[in-house]
Amino acid sequence: MIALANADGVVLDTISDQSFADSSAGRSIIPGSVWSECERGTNALGLAARERQPIAIYGREHYFRCHGHLSCMAAPILDSNGKILGLLDASCANEARQQHTHALVRMAAAQIENGLIFSEWAGSFIFAFHPRAEYLDTLSAGLVAVSRDGAVTSINRPGMLLLAGLRTEQGVHFDDLFETSFGVAMDGLWSGSAIRIRDRAGSAVFMVCRQIGQRLEAQPIAMSVPSRPIFVADPAKPDFVCEDWTLKRAVAEMADAAALRMPVHIHGETGTGKELVARHLHRLSKRKGEFVAVNCGAIPEPLFIAEIFGHERGAYTNARDNGAPGLARAADGGTLFLDEVADIPLPAQTVLLRFLDSMEIRAVGGQKTHNIDVQIVSATNHNLHEMVKERMFRADLLYRLNALTINIPPLGARSDFALIVQHLMQKLAPETAITDAAIARLAQRSWPGNIRELNSTLQRALIRGHMNHLDEESFNDEPVQGVADCCNACRNQALSRRRCAEIRSVYRSTGCNVSETARTLNLSRTTVYKHVL
Numbered sequence: 128m129i130a131l132a133n134a135d136g137v138v139l140d141t142i143s144d145q146s147f148a149d150s151s152a153g154r155s156i157i158p159g160s161v162w163s164e165c166e167r168g169t170n171a172l173g174l175a176a177r178e179r180q181p182i183a184i185y186g187r188e189h190y191f192r193c194h195g196h197l198s199c200m201a202a203p204i205l206d207s208n209g210k211i212l213g214l215l216d217a218s219c220a221n222e223a224r225q226q227h228t229h230a231l232v233r234m235a236a237a238q239i240e241n242g243l244i245f246s247e248w249a250g251s252f253i254f255a256f257h258p259r260a261e262y263l264d265t266l267s268a269g270l271v272a273v274s275r276d277g278a279v280t281s282i283n284r285p286g287m288l289l290l291a292g293l294r295t296e297q298g299v300h301f302d303d304l305f306e307t308s309f310g311v312a313m314d315g316l317w318s319g320s321a322i323r324i325r326d327r328a329g330s331a332v333f334m335v336c337r338q339i340g341q342r343l344e345a346q347p348i349a350m351s352v353p354s355r356p357i358f359v360a361d362p363a364k365p366d367f368v369c370e371d372w373t374l375k376r377a378v379a380e381m382a383d384a385a386a387l388r389m390p391v392h393i394h395g396e397t398g399t400g401k402e403l404v405a406r407h408l409h410r411l412s413k414r415k416g417e418f419v420a421v422n423c424g425a426i427p428e429p430l431f432i433a434e435i436f437g438h439e440r441g442a443y444t445n446a447r448d449n450g451a452p453g454l455a456r457a458a459d460g461g462t463l464f465l466d467e468v469a470d471i472p473l474p475a476q477t478v479l480l481r482f483l484d485s486m487e488i489r490a491v492g493g494q495k496t497h498n499i500d501v502q503i504v505s506a507t508n509h510n511l512h513e514m515v516k517e518r519m520f521r522a523d524l525l526y527r528l529n530a531l532t533i534n535i536p537p538l539g540a541r542s543d544f545a546l547i548v549q550h551l552m553q554k555l556a557p558e559t560a561i562t563d564a565a566i567a568r569l570a571q572r573s574w575p576g577n578i579r580e581l582n583s584t585l586q587r588a589l590i591r592g593h594m595n596h597l598d599e600e601s602f603n604d605e606p607v608q609g610v611a612d613c614c615n616a617c618r619n620q621a622l623s624r625r626r627c628a629e630i631r632s633v634y635r636s637t638g639c640n641v642s643e644t645a646r647t648l649n650l651s652r653t654t655v656y657k658h659v660l
C-alpha cells in the first residue's frame with residue numbers, strides 16, 4: 128500500500144492491492160487515520176514527520192503491538208525552504224518487507240520534490256548540476272531555479288548538499304553561488320549542452336539547462352499548440368516522433384529483429400535520433416538486462432578491448448585496482464549499443480567479430496571465458512560500405528552487425544517535420560505556441576545537426592523571445608547558412624577564440640560533420656558541439 132499523508136501524519140489517500148487493503152493491517156491505514164507519533168507511538172509516518180527524514184519501521188519496532196505485523200517505510204516531501212509538505216509511505220505485511228522498497232519511497236519523494244520545483248517555478252530557468260556529468264539526469268543532481276535576472280528562486284535537497292557551506296536561501300544571486308557569472312553561464316547553457324563551472328567553494332560541477340523561464344506576463348494568443356499529447360504510454364510504440372513513412376516502416380521491422388535477437392545497424396546523420404531508436408529496440412525486445420550504450424569514438428584505442436570485454440586486476444598499467452567486468456558483461460541479458468561503431472580501431476574489430484561469432488568473452492589478463500546473451504545494436508553516421516572499400520572497416524564485421532539496417536532520414540527530408548517541432552516545443556516550453564509560418568520557415572533551412580540542432584535553435588529563440596509565442600521573427604537572428612567565426616562563449620576570450628574559429632572552420636570544411644571534425648582535431652564530439660551549435 129502506498130499512502131500519502133499531510134505534514135501531521137493524517138493519511139489523505141492510499142493505493143493498495145486488494146488483499147492488503149482487506150487485511151487488518153490494511154484497514155488501519157485509511158484516509159483520515161492519524162499516524163502522528165503522539166497518537167500512535169513509534170511508526171514510520173510519525174517518525175518521518177518528526178525527524179524530517181526517511182524512516183523504516185519493521186514489525187515489532189512499532190510501539191503498539193497491534194501494528195507488529197506491519198512494515199512501513201515513509202519519507203517526507205519538503206519544499207525548498209525545508210517545510211514538510213506531506214509524507215509518502217509504503218506499507219506491507221511484515222513478512223513481505225523488502226529493503227529496496229525503502230529506497231523506492233525515498234526516490235519517489237525526491238521525484239515529487241523535483242516535480243514541484245518545475246511546476247512552482249515555471250517562470251524560472253531550471254539548471255541541473257552535479258560534479259559528474261553522467262549524474263545530471265539522476266535524482267542525485269542538484270536543481271537550481273533562477274529567475275531571468277539571475278536571482279535564485281529555489282534549490283532542491285541534493286542541490287543544497289552539493290552547495291553545502293554556501294548561502295542558498297531564496298533571493299541569493301547565481302553569481303553568489305558560482306564563480307562563472309550568470310550571463311556567461313547562460314551563453315553556454317542556452318546551447319543545450321553541459322557546461323563546466325566552479326561553485327564559490329571551488330568545486331567543479333557540470334551544469335545543464337532543464338527548463339527555460341517563460342515570460343509569464345504575456346497573454347496567450349491563438350496559435351498552433353498540439354491539443355493532445357503526441358505520445359501515448361505504450362511500450363510497443365516509439366516514445367519519439369515517428370510519423371515519417373520510411374522511418375515508421377523501418378521501426379516496425381525492428382520488432383521482429385528484436386524477437387530473433389538479430390544484430391541491428393542504425394544509420395543516420397548526427398542528431399537524427401539513432402540512440403532513441405536503439406533504446407526503442409531494447410524496449411521492444413523486453414529483455415530484462417540493461418541497455419548499455421558505448422560511445423566507441425570516445426574510448427582511447429589502447430583501452431578499447433579492456434573497456435568492452437573487461438580486464439583482470441593489474442592487467443595493464445593504470446588498470447583499475449580490482450579489474451573491471453567490462454561493458455559487454457554489464458549488458459548481459461540486455462542490449463549492447465555500439466554507438467559510432469565506425470570508430471572502433473581495426474585490431475579491436477577482430478576481437479569484436481570473434482565475440483559476435485561465439486558470444487563468449489574473456490577479460491584482458493584473464494583465463495576464464497563467459498558466455499553472455501546480448502542484443503547487439505550498432506550505429507554510425509559513416510558509410511560503412513565505403514569504409515570497407517577503403518579497408519578501414521572489416522567487411523566480415525559489417526555483415527555480422529547489419530542483419531537488419533535501419534536508415535534514419537535527415538531532418539530536412541522528414542515528412543513529420545512539423546510534429547517534431549511541436550514535440551520539442553512541448554518539452555522545452557509547454558505553454559509557448561509556435562506559428563505555422565515559423566514552422567514553415569524552419570523547414571526551409573538546412574539542418575546539419577538535425578534534431579539536436581533544431582532543439583538548440585528553438586531554445587535560443589525561446590530565450591531571446593519577448594512574447595509567449597514564437598513566430599517567423601523569432602528566428603531572424605539565426606544564421607541562415609553556416610556559422611560565424613566563433614561561438615558566443617568564446618567571443619570575449621582571446622585565448623579560446625582562435626581555437627574555436629579553427630573548430631568551426633574544420634566543421635564547415637567537413638560539410639558540418641561533427642564526428643569528422645572531432646576526429647580531425649582529436650577532440651571529443653561534445654567539445655565540437657559546444658563550439659559549433
Ligand SMILES: Nc1ncnc2c1ncn2[C@@H]1O[C@H](COP(=O)(O)OP(=O)(O)OP(=O)(O)O)[C@@H](O)[C@H]1O
Pocket residue numbers: 367368369395396397398399400401402403404466508547550578579582
Ligand atoms: N524522432 C524524434 N522525436 C523527438 N526527438 C528526437 C527524435 N529524434 C531525435 N530526437 C532528439 O534529438 C536529439 C539527438 O538524438 P540522438 O542522440 O538519439 O541522435 P543520434 O543520431 O544518436 O546523434 P549522434 O550521432 O550525434 O550520437 C535528442 O535530444 C533526441 O531526444
